[in-house]
Amino acid sequence: MQNNSRFTLSDLAKLAGVSTSTASRALRGNPIIKQQTRERIQALALEHNFSLNAAASRLRTQRTHVIAVILNLTEHTEQSINDPFLLKVVGDLNQALNERNYELLLSNSFMAKDDWTQYFIKSSRADGLIVVGQAKSDTKMIAAAEAGAPIVVWGDPHASAKYTVVGSENRLGAKQATEHLIKLGHTRPVFLGDLEHAEMGERYKGYCDALAAHNIPLDDSLVMSTDLTYQAGYDCINQSVKTNGLNFDGIFACSDMVALGAMKALKERYVNIPVDVAIIGFDDIPMAEMSHPALSSIKQNTKLAAEIMVTELLRQLNGEPGQSHAVGIELKIRHSSDPTRT
Amino acid sequence: MQNNSRFTLSDLAKLAGVSTSTASRALRGNPIIKQQTRERIQALALEHNFSLNAAASRLRTQRTHVIAVILNLTEHTEQSINDPFLLKVVGDLNQALNERNYELLLSNSFMAKDDWTQYFIKSSRADGLIVVGQAKSDTKMIAAAEAGAPIVVWGDPHASAKYTVVGSENRLGAKQATEHLIKLGHTRPVFLGDLEHAEMGERYKGYCDALAAHNIPLDDSLVMSTDLTYQAGYDCINQSVKTNGLNFDGIFACSDMVALGAMKALKERYVNIPVDVAIIGFDDIPMAEMSHPALSSIKQNTKLAAEIMVTELLRQLNGEPGQSHAVGIELKIRHSSDPTRT
DNA sequence: TTGAAAGCGATACCAA
DNA sequence: TTGGTATCGCTTTCAA
Numbered sequence: 001m002q003n004n005s006r007f008t009l010s011d012l013a014k015l016a017g018v019s020t021s022t023a024s025r026a027l028r029g030n031p032i033i034k035q036q037t038r039e040r041i042q043a044l045a046l047e048h049n050f051s052l053n054a055a056a057s058r059l060r061t062q063r064t065h066v067i068a069v070i071l072n073l074t075e076h077t078e079q080s081i082n083d084p085f086l087l088k089v090v091g092d093l094n095q096a097l098n099e100r101n102y103e104l105l106l107s108n109s110f111m112a113k114d115d116w117t118q119y120f121i122k123s124s125r126a127d128g129l130i131v132v133g134q135a136k137s138d139t140k141m142i143a144a145a146e147a148g149a150p151i152v153v154w155g156d157p158h159a160s161a162k163y164t165v166v167g168s169e170n171r172l173g174a175k176q177a178t179e180h181l182i183k184l185g186h187t188r189p190v191f192l193g194d195l196e197h198a199e200m201g202e203r204y205k206g207y208c209d210a211l212a213a214h215n216i217p218l219d220d221s222l223v224m225s226t227d228l229t230y231q232a233g234y235d236c237i238n239q240s241v242k243t244n245g246l247n248f249d250g251i252f253a254c255s256d257m258v259a260l261g262a263m264k265a266l267k268e269r270y271v272n273i274p275v276d277v278a279i280i281g282f283d284d285i286p287m288a289e290m291s292h293p294a295l296s297s298i299k300q301n302t303k304l305a306a307e308i309m310v311t312e313l314l315r316q317l318n319g320e321p322g323q324s325h326a327v328g329i330e331l332k333i334r335h336s337s338d339p340t341r342t
Numbered sequence: 343m344q345n346n347s348r349f350t351l352s353d354l355a356k357l358a359g360v361s362t363s364t365a366s367r368a369l370r371g372n373p374i375i376k377q378q379t380r381e382r383i384q385a386l387a388l389e390h391n392f393s394l395n396a397a398a399s400r401l402r403t404q405r406t407h408v409i410a411v412i413l414n415l416t417e418h419t420e421q422s423i424n425d426p427f428l429l430k431v432v433g434d435l436n437q438a439l440n441e442r443n444y445e446l447l448l449s450n451s452f453m454a455k456d457d458w459t460q461y462f463i464k465s466s467r468a469d470g471l472i473v474v475g476q477a478k479s480d481t482k483m484i485a486a487a488e489a490g491a492p493i494v495v496w497g498d499p500h501a502s503a504k505y506t507v508v509g510s511e512n513r514l515g516a517k518q519a520t521e522h523l524i525k526l527g528h529t530r531p532v533f534l535g536d537l538e539h540a541e542m543g544e545r546y547k548g549y550c551d552a553l554a555a556h557n558i559p560l561d562d563s564l565v566m567s568t569d570l571t572y573q574a575g576y577d578c579i580n581q582s583v584k585t586n587g588l589n590f591d592g593i594f595a596c597s598d599m600v601a602l603g604a605m606k607a608l609k610e611r612y613v614n615i616p617v618d619v620a621i622i623g624f625d626d627i628p629m630a631e632m633s634h635p636a637l638s639s640i641k642q643n644t645k646l647a648a649e650i651m652v653t654e655l656l657r658q659l660n661g662e663p664g665q666s667h668a669v670g671i672e673l674k675i676r677h678s679s680d681p682t683r684t
Numbered sequence: 685t686t687g688a689a690a691g692c693g694a695t696a697c698c699a700a
Numbered sequence: 701t702t703g704g705t706a707t708c709g710c711t712t713t714c715a716a
Contacts, residue, residue, distance in 0.1 A: 006464075008709055019687045024711060034685060049457065055400035055466040056709035059692050064397065066447075087429035094448055103467070105408075106436055106446045115391065122348075124397040124693090125445070230632055260632045267634055290572055290602045292609055292634045350693060361703045366695060376701060398693035401708045466709090687716080693708105700703080 012050050016041050027052065058124060065101065067313065068126040069093055070116065071108040072133040072140075083228070083257060085283045085300075089132050089154060092306035100310060102127075109135075116140055117147040128152075128313045134159070134198045150316035152309045156198040157326040164322030166309045170199050173298040173329040174206025175213075177280045178252045180296070180331060182214050184338060186250030186278045190240075191223045192233060192262060193254025200228075200254045203282065207252055222248055226258065233261025241269060249277055250337075256281035256288050256297055263291065263336065278337040284330075293335035294342060301327050354392050358383050369394065400466060407443065409655065410468040411435055412458065413450040414475040414482075425570070425599060427625045427642075431474050431496060434648035442652060444469075451477075458482055459489040470494075470655045476501070476540045492658035494651045498540040499668040506664030508651045512541050515640040515671040516548025517555075519622045520594045522638070522673060524556050526680060528592030528620045532582075533565045534575060534604060535596025542570075542596045545624065549594055564590055568600065575603025583611060591619055592679075598623035598630050598639055605633065605678065620679040626672075635677035636684060643669050 013023035018037065025033045026041035044050075058064045069090060094104045105126055113119040120126040127150065131141055134155030144151050145163035157167040181189045191207045193200040204223070211218055221244070226236040233253060253259035259281030263273060271277050273293055281288060284299035305327045316322050335341050355365035360379065367375045368383035386392075400406045411432060436446045447468055455461040462468040469492065473483055476497030486493050487505035499509040523531045533549045535542040546565070553560055563586070568578040575595060595601035601623030605615065613619050615635055623630060626641035647669045658664050677683050 006709090009711095010709075020710075021688080021712075022686055025686090028711095032685070037685085049460050049464070051460050051465040053401070053466045053709050055397050055406065056692090057711075058397035059395070059401050059694085060709080060711045062692075069448075084426050084429070087426070087433070090448075091429070094450065098449075104448045106411075106432075106448045107440075108436065118391050118393050122391070123393040124395045230628065264632060264634070286572065287629050287632070290606060290629070291632070292606070348693090351695095352693075362694075363696075363704080364702055367702090370695095374701070379701085395693050398708090399695075401710085402693080402695045404708075685716105688714090690711105690713085692710090695707090697706085698704090700701105 006053075007048060007050055009050075009052065012041070012045060012048065015048070016044050062124070064124055064127050066103045066105050066126040067097055067128050067130055067310075068105045068107055068116075068120040070129060070131045071106075072131050072135045073109055083255075084285045084287065085255070085257075085302075086132055088285070089302050089306065092302045093130060093132075093309065095303075096306040096310040100314065102310070102314075109140075114140070116144045117149040121147075121149045127317055130154070130309055130313060134165075136196050136198075138163075138198075150313055152313045152316075152322065154305065154309065156202050157324045158202060159198050161324060164312050164316070165324040166305050166312065167199060167326065168298075168300045168305070168329050169326050170202035171206040171209065173282065173300075173331075174203035174252065174254075175209040176206075176329070176331050177282065177296075177298050178207045178210030179213065180333065181250040181252060181278050181280060181337060182210060182216065184274075184278060187214075187216055188219070188222060188248045189250035189252050189278075190237075190248045191254075192226060192236065192251055192258055193224075194228055195223075195225045197228070197254075203254050228255045228258055230257045230261040230264075233258035234265045235261075237262040237265040238268075241265070246271065246276070251277060251279045253279065253281045256283045256285045256295060259295055259297070259336075260287065260291055263293075263295065274335065274337050274339055280337050284332050288332070289334060291336070296334045296337040296341075297332050299330040299332050301329070348395075349390060349392055351392075351394065354383070354387060354390065357390070358386050404466070406466055406469050408445045408447050408468045409439055409470050409472055409652075410447045410449055410458075410462040411472045411474065413448075414473050414477050415451055425597075426627045426629065427597070427599075427644075428474055430627070431644050431648065434644045435472060435474075435651065437645075438648040438652040442656065444652070451482075456482070458486045459491040463489075463491045469659055472496070472651055472655060476507075478538050478540075480505075480540075492655055494655045494658075494664065496647065496651065498544050499666045500544060501540050503666060506654050506658070507666040508647050508654065509541060509668065510640075510642045510647070510671050511668050512544035513548040513551065515624065515642075515673075516545035516594065516596075517551040518548075518671070518673050519624065519638075519640050520549045520552035521555065522675065523592040523594060523620050523622060523679060524552060524558070526616075526620060529556075529558055530561070530564060530590045531592035531594050531620075532579075532590045533596075534568060534578065534593055534600055535566075536570055537565075537567050539570070545596050570597045570600055572599045572603040572606075575600035576607045577603075579604040579607040580610075583607070588613065588618070593619060593621045595621065595623045598625045598627045598637060601637055601639070601678075602629065602633055605635075605637065616677065616679050616681055622679045626674050630674070631676065633678070638676045638679040638683075639674050641672040641674050643671070 026038040129151040131153045226232045280296040284297040288295040368380040471493040473495040568574045622638040626639040630637040
């Protein structure tokens, strides 16, 4: 501990022989201040390791330059908190925010108090909210939006939402994935996912679209609802095969984690993947290409999505209205669905 | 936007017919205030959705109740930013901090300005720093510690550090991993990792310990230095086998990501795992048990580590001296090293 | 182009 | 047990 007595703007100003007003303006590069003065003060600040007190500045300006990112998880803690996909989104958001000179306050829905607007916005902890994951209920998001809080949510962009949503073309992605299986001759594909979840509901529609496009009747026994975890995917497929035998020849899973769980269950039973059962997931997490066989998937463009989310949020901070966006997806074909690929 | 005019403590006080001093004390549950008054004011606050202005409070108290968590990444951005292990640590830190009523400001070493103390501490953005990843150079950490900033680093706890470090028993873990391979008859194990990295250096020592304990001479050609990524692990083993043939019968990899890359390279060459080559990694990421064969690994107790890091940091905030801690590890035996396991 | 001074909203000392 | 009041450090209006 060397320099304990705080070195404030007024100290700096005194040192430079100017008023705090001038010093403040100079540091912010206000052109109203003579360039020479500006440079002198900036140099002095650098030399003395000076930095403005953010708390004071925030109090005065009523702006924090902080965005709260809330990981909106479901009850089973262990689930999504380890989902590499969600964490990737957080990483990308961090990057996008920093580039615009905003900081990221990380929270999750277990920790954050119930009233987000009150806790983050009214209290001057953050200027806006980004929620990752629509989960099954969006009452908190709606409440925040209605209270006037700037908010952007990662979720299903086609939801008739009362708040701004950015997300992938879920329905299209699911359709492409399912069609990919069908075209390779797998006409009895399973839908594996969580129907109560908005994004997954869209993916289910895409699955149905693909079946319809190929005149394949929907077989309810192939629609399996399950949590979005590795373990749940494993259990679900394991149970299904045990009970009904191998009455399907493909799997479209709503997340790669689920797909990998399903794959494990099949491998344990020596099912030939992709010949007897072709599998495709969603998200394209890094693990997808590492699995054996490498997992086909629908890649979500999280980097682009993160940038859009931040842009939208800053728009709202400027008083402009928000607008939802759907981000394109990309079919990644690998060996788990197509034997000609690696 | 409904309630735009800010509702401040003084408004609340007026409403309650008391002074701001009393209101402030009541809200914080100060027992000096008559219980009846306290409850009345708290109820009023709840009713009016009141929350204290954090910026003002921080300015006045000179405490932010915020901890900056810095992801300290190496140059190759793409690398660690996707490493599930590091992200898990962040998740656990978030939990541990929230439990103690602290918030987490997320940064990474690319974004954070150079002088951490100045940017985070002097500027009243955070009360302390937690750095995840020692990387290859620790000059910034040393600078922060010398400037008197409360700081705790995730890294190698046996480093002769000038700052508080919390980390796993790297040497012991590596020794156990390597011995596990040896005991199963794999007497020519490769060491796969990045020797410039402090934690990995310790793991290398552990690897040597195990060899020495079994009177196996160290063979330099089996020590392979590589980046800690999936791709690097793949390339390294691929290249090695191509050049020298299969001149090893086991792999101890410094991270699961590297191990999985190596595994993929071997599988492509139809090497029998674990019979011909047994593999074990480090970290025990979720993917480890999903891979095929499931990957043996050394589990790091990140949850406990996160709690210790937070405890240590709060200690420093109280002016007490910091102390480094080594957290125990656990050998997880799976099929990639032991054919009798699943 | 610069300076004086008011005030952002809480906390805590001192008095009562 | 409560209240008055001086700060915390910065930004910004108004005046010079």
